[in-house]
Amino acid sequence: MPRFVQGSIAVLLATFLIQTAATAQDPTLESRKTEYVRAVTRGAALMPWQSPGVSEQERAFREEIERRKDALLAHSATVNHPVLYLPDSIARARAATESNERATKWLDSQLSIASYVISQPSGWIDSMIPEEAPANGYGFTCPKCVGVKSQEAVGHTLAQWSYKEPDTLKCAECGQAYPDPAFPESATLELPRLGRRIGYYLNDAERANPDDRSGKLAWHWVGHPIHVSFTGFIRERKIGFMIGAARSTAFAYAFTGDVRYAAATRDILVRYARCYRNWPYRDYWDTYADCDPMYAAWHDRSLPIEWKRHLCEDAYAKDSVEKAAMLRDFWGAGRAHPSTDGIGNLSFLCEAYDLTCTAADATGAPVWSVADRTIVERDLLLEYTMGAEPYLGGANKADIYNNKSPRVYSAMASVAKCLGITEMAVTALTGYERVRDASFNYDGFSVESPAYNNMYLGSLLDVPETLHGFVWPDAAQTGRAPVDYYTSDPKLKLMYRAVLWTLSSEGTYLPLSDTNSGAKPSVSLPQMGLRHYPDLFEGTLPALGAANMTEYALFNLEESALQKDTGLALPETCFPAWQTAVLRHGSSKTPATLALPFNPSGGHRHTDNLALFYRANGRAVLDDLGYVGDMPVNSWIHSTESHNLIVVDDAAQRAKDRIAEFSFMATSPMASVVEATSNAYAQCTEYRRRVVLIKGPDEKTFVVDLFRASGGKKHAFRICTEYAASDTADASLSVTGVTMPPEPQLPQVGASLAREDIFGLRDVRAATPDGDAWQATWRDAEGAYRMWMLSPCNRVEASNGPAQRKIKEAGRRARYLDAVREGDNLTSTYFAIHEPAADANAFPITQAIRLDVPEAGPRAVAAKIETSFGVYYVFNDFDAPGEVDGIRFQGTFAVVRIAEGAPPHALSVGATALLYHGRGLENGPAQFAGNASRQDDSHLTLATQPPATWPAVSADAQAYVRAKVNGAWTGFPLAEVAGNTLTVKDYPLPELEAAELLATCYGALE
Structure with missing residues (x-):
């Protein structure tokens, strides 16, 4: 129960639960579950024993919600609108649009949509924000081309929609338009208590087996049956568009003063408020709650079964008559959108309201009536926010810190500032700090992957941004300073910096763990970074694709700052908590980047300790397939077997409780080296990799690779490269020093999601090397990669396997190669060189x-x-x-x-x-080590003194300190050694137990 629900509701609910518990003993009631599920999954509405209308528990709960809205608004601070876009920022942006081409284009795009909106006939807004329930776009499948041109459950990216043809969806692959009588929505899910219904398309297998409503024959998304509602998905698209349209009309008013735009904003928001209040609560696995949506949001795990509606019988498997649950909590549920309710859009709605709510016409008459403002504030802004509160732990709680919680805290920050609600500002800032401290480590990187780091920050950084300068109502009495995390929170800067330092030298995120290949930071991140931390971001935005005049830039940045281009001068580094080393060479458009991840367990991470990702000449020499959204192909991408590492006993690395440790690292202009170890395989006593990036002229590089493994019975040193993949021309794999059987033609699996087509290696051909040394060369029309193996193995295996990195790459295959050794209690030392060439004839x-x-x-x-x-x-x-x-x-x-x-x-x-x-x-002297005596954020004093002749490190080289944190070793870049005190840089020191420093020397041997 929410904290603010008191007395009478508790009694009502207790009575309800007692009654249902008593009747649960009735066999006839128990049989109702079977009867109910069978009927509802075949289109039934109210069951004979159901009473129509709102229940007493819903009514009482709603009354408490409305009383809390009363209290929040009654105690809100006075707000001088606009406050989310301050008048001086608006004036600055307006001036920019009169002199700057990019700013003018931005304004023209806003005015184009806004003018389209105000030119529409009466009733258009109602048709674009329908009362009917929207449906889920996750798992969208095109029934015409699935398995041929498109894959099952691709989702939103497969569906094309335009606001100028708002009642039609088109498949992005085959062009099929929906709805279409050839693909009828022949199944109906009724929500009789709310007076809503959703039509669904049934696939061929379901139509051929009408008695099987289990869900097993349905298409599946993330392991769950999913159905496509073309009309419901269209409604969701319309709703989403109108949120943006409200911003466009609000901006149009702010820049032109034309009250027609303010009136259009009002009409959109009022309509949205009236509909949002009554849209059913739903999850992204197609469950609907047939009750008051606010009640459902707060009681999503304990609904009467008659209030749960789903088209598949298996969706009710864990339910009882008395207690049924949505299939997903607010993480994957909501009203407007079934993932945290699309609550990021609430900030946009606040901005539209904030910019127009005080608009007046030429006579001075307000555009917004008191009733209009009231319904939007209560039934949209507060209703939207309060529906998210149970996910956070309850009213005024900030207990949750996962990667979707920042969306809620960001929205709360906007509502707090827009409506002057101090307690929501406190919750938003508390939530920011909770996520910062629980989901981000001391090195500024999250507990997940680069892409999910971006996901966290995309909303989390909005909290200190939105509430920057927020003045507390009691400031005069308490002396409490306005909110300013940019000066008070050093970790915030580290989080911003991690956005840059987790990029390849070409400006894309390292495709490590669940990170999409080729993904760049969200434009807002470097733009906000430039505003607040120009020492980090100045000159980088063109390389990051973030130099466009977005609305954030228009209001906050100068054009000259956006366009300044110094390229990306990213450092070589090792994140001590994320435990990923990044070596680099070059600064042009095709620099080299080498990454060695040895991450601890975490969310959205792969079982890939000591894998290599190596990019040079604009190609992935040693590839990491990254992430393809929530698609079945991820099972291969996540797996140990898809990565460039030693696969032991054909098994996966351990996913949990793995301990990886830093050994040493040093960087210099000539070469850089890093070594790490891991207990990723329980059967191995050693699993250790050392890689050296050799740096030649003209950004030429190659990698020397020493990989040791002890334990198990089979070691396979595996290569997966972008070169000679199935989507390249003139592709081949040749092996010198090994007589390999001929290669069969690569399989054409197309968009198939059959297990054998998306997981594992096939067409394996093997041969014994002629000697201990041999070479394998992958060639295509764009270049070549040669791997030199300088250590013995029992055989060489060449094969092909899945290599899809993006939705558009369905069926893509890579040519894999393994150097295999076998034996009892096996010990292997693989010594290899990875050598790319932009010209296949010029290694x-x-x-x-x-x-x-x-x-x-x-x-x-x-x-x-x-x-x-x-x-x-x-x-x-x-x-x-x-x-x-x-x-x-x-x-x-x-x-x-x-x-x-x-x-x-x-x-x-x-x-x-x-x-x-x-x-x-x-x-x-080779080593200086000791236990920690005392420390601060950047200094560590050891209990022992260094050797008398300890060498200084060359100014153009970088040494690393090996430090023990919570019983495991990691590394920090060394700034200075003064006696027995070590000074580190770049990262704050956590509490350390001990440290080791290997003598690092660089320079001429003279």
């Missing part, structure tokens, strides 16, 4: 060989790599001194470059010796 590497260094110890691995821009020697884990071609090394890691006309250069980590023909480092 930079001319030769790569593994060096034999037995004197350096059993784990020592070394290679000599000859390239067009120099010779590179890579040394790993030399427990004892070893020497090759005049280079003597001992330690954890080093890379040495020998190039004509330049002195030898080296990057070393944890080295005690690195000499070139006797010159360089000898008998140096």
Whole structure:
């Protein structure tokens, strides 16, 4: 029960529950569930035992809701409208539209829609905001081309709709228009208590089996049966459009002063209020509540079964006669839209109201009557907000912090400021802080993925933005300062910065975990960032596709600031809490980015510890398929098997309770290196990957990859690349040093969602390598990628598998390759090089060989790599001194470059010796470690002193501190070592237990 429901309602509900509990013993009542479900799923309306009209419990509950609205409005602060767009901002924007082409285009687009609205005949607004119930667009399927041109349950992106042809939907793939008598809505879901009905299309299997209403034969979306209501989806589209139309007419009034636009805004909002108050509550799995929608929102888990309506019998499986539940809570439910009620739109409705509610005509007469303002404030703005409150824990609660909760807090912030409701402002700010502290780690990144980080921030950042400068009514008495989180909240800046630092160097999000391939930040994020943190965002907006004159920019930013273009100068970094390292090279349009995720478990994350994503020359050399919305193909995309890593025993990595740890990292202009470990496989005692990004001229790069695994009986070092995928021309995969069977033609699976077409590898062909070293080359018309394998394996397997990254890529296949080793209690050391080439005939590497260094110890691995821009020697884990071609090394890691006309250069980590023909480092300290003694946000003092000869780090290199947090190791970039005090930068230090620092040296070996 909501906190504000008192006395009489509690008695009424108790009486109701006692009565239903008593009658539950009646066998005839129990049989009613079967009778009811069978009847309703076949189109029945009121059952014989049901009474029409509003129940006493609904009536009493509604009365309490309305009394609370009275109280909120009675105690609201005085508001001088407009307040969401302040008069000086409006004047600034109006001036910009008179002199700036982009601003003029923005205004023209608003005026175009607004003028269209006011030119429509009487009744048009009512037809665009119908009283009839909207229906779900999630899972929309085109019955004409499903399985051929489109996939099942694609959803909104498959349906095209225009406000100029508002009663028609078209399939984006085949062009079929709906509704169409050839695809009739032959099933009806009745909501007799509300006087509503929804028509649905039944697919071929359902029509062929009319007695089976279980839902098993229906199309499915996210594992649940789903039905398409063309007319209901059209109503939802109309409703959504009219929210935007109300903003357009409000902006048109604000910029022109023409009261016709204000009157149109009023008419839209009043109509919306009248309809919203009565639209049924529904979820995105097609359940409707046949009762007062506010009552349903607050009691969605405990409705009488007669108030629950669904077209499928299985939807009632967990219900009893006394207690039935919606299939989804407010996360996937609402009235206007079945996902948090589309509550982000409430802010737009507030803006439209705020800009026009004080409008007056030429005579000074108000455009809005008191009655008009009252119905909009009560039955739209407050009604909308209060329907979301139970999801947050109740009235004035902010208990929820998941990735959809910011939508509610953002909407509350707008309502609070628009109507002067202080307690909603408090709830919004409390909710912001709750999400910030529970869903974002100390490094500024969320507990989910880059795309879902964007989802969080897309609404969450609106709270401090909307309430910035909010003056508390008691400020004069208490001295309480106006709201300003931009100066009082350092974590807010870290959250903004994470938007940038989780991008590839081309400005798209790293497609890690559930992140759409090619996705960019929502335009509002960098634009708000530019306004509040120009030191982070200045000059980046063109590269992010965020330099357009949006309404936010129009009111808050100068055109020159939007257009300033310095490109993206993103740093190499390792997020200490997200546990993802990002190495980079280059700053043009095709720079290189290498990411090594070793995330802990979290929402929307994949089982992909130590996978690689490598992008160079504008292509995904080592690809990550990312995320394709809520589609069945995600089962493969999420899986361990689709990633570039070692698959152990053909099994998935553990999804929960995995512990991944940072080993070391160092960056320099010549090369950068990072290593991490994970317990992702329970059967493995070691699962460790070290990658080195070699940086050549003209943004040429290649990656040296050392991957160790111990445990299990089968190790498959897997490659998945964008090169030679089924959507490329002149594609091929060839293997040198292995005689492979011929490749069969890639399968043409089209839009099929059959399990064998969207999960797993097929057409596997295998062969034994001729020796320990071999190469595989993927070629297509746009370039090539070559993988050098410099370590032994039992066999090489080539195959093809799903590679869909976007809705438009249905049926796309990639050519996968595995280097397989087998044996009991297996230990493998894979040593590979990943080499891309923009020109398939111009690879930079001319030769790569593994060096034999037995004197350096059993784990020592070394290679000599000859390239067009120099010779590179890579040394790993030399427990004892070893020497090759005049280079003597001992330690954890080093890379040495020998190039004509330049002195030898080296990057070393944890080295005690690195000499070139006797010159360089000898008998140096390799490590400095100790327990934490004291610390603050950026300083850590250890209980031990460093070695007397501890080396300083070159100014153009970056060393990392390995630090223990809650029993696990992560890393922080080092700023300075002063005695036994370490200073870190970029990230605040959490409470640490201990730290280790490997000596990092970079420069010429002279």
